[in-house]
Amino acid sequence: MNDDAEQPSGRLAIRTLAMPADTNPRGDIFGGWLLGQMDLAGGITAWSRANGRVATVGIESVRFLHPVNVGDVVNIYAEVVRIGTTSLTIKVDVWVERRSQLHRLVKVTEGMFIFVAIDEKSQKRPVPPS
Numbered sequence: 001m002n003d004d005a006e007q008p009s010g011r012l013a014i015r016t017l018a019m020p021a022d023t024n025p026r027g028d029i030f031g032g033w034l035l036g037q038m039d040l041a042g043g044i045t046a047w048s049r050a051n052g053r054v055a056t057v058g059i060e061s062v063r064f065l066h067p068v069n070v071g072d073v074v075n076i077y078a079e080v081v082r083i084g085t086t087s088l089t090i091k092v093d094v095w096v097e098r099r100s101q102l103h104r105l106v107k108v109t110e111g112m113f114i115f116v117a118i119d120e121k122s123q124k125r126p127v128p129p130s
């Protein structure tokens with residue numbers, strides 16, 4: 001795993017590969033692509049806990065700690081950290097395995113995403129008890 005004291009928390013929600021198509025003009029992985037993947041990972045986690053549709057209403061914080069490179073294996077972990085009346089706060093962390101060092105996880109990005117449970121008319125609804 002990784003040499004650092006910190007380990008991934010939450011559940012692995014998405015595991016994918018950083019591709020050349022996801023780069024910015026400088027050839028680094030585009031932050032917007034990573035944010036989209038984090039939104040998906042948070043959405044899957046929120047959907048599961050809310051037992052149905054959710055919508056992203058806010059990103060409370062995002063911190064890009066290290067770059068993501070083409071060829072990195074991108075592991076996105078997500079966990080519910082707060083449940084309100086209709087909202088869920090999901091902690092979403094991204095850990096990569098570099099091509100040169102597979103199986104060693106490096107934390108590259110951390111974020112806090114807010115979702116709201118919605119009904120079939122896209123109106124907010126209470127998060128059901130677990």
Ligand SMILES: CC(C)(COP(=O)(O)OP(=O)(O)OC[C@H]1O[C@@H](n2cnc3c(N)ncnc32)[C@H](O)[C@@H]1OP(=O)(O)O)[C@@H](O)C(=O)NCCC(=O)NCCS
Pocket residue numbers: 055056057058059083084085086087088114115116118122123124
């Ligand atoms: C989701 C939606 C129906 C919520 O309706 P709303 O009337 O705005 O709801 P509220 O203002 O009462 O907020 C609902 C909950 O979200 C929380 N919330 C809303 N915006 C927030 C933000 N920016 N940060 C943190 N929490 C937020 C509120 O505190 C509330 O939480 P609670 O019920 O647990 O106390 C509506 O905002 C919406 O449709 N937004 C667009 C969502 C969307 O399209 N997302 C995809 C973007 S491409």
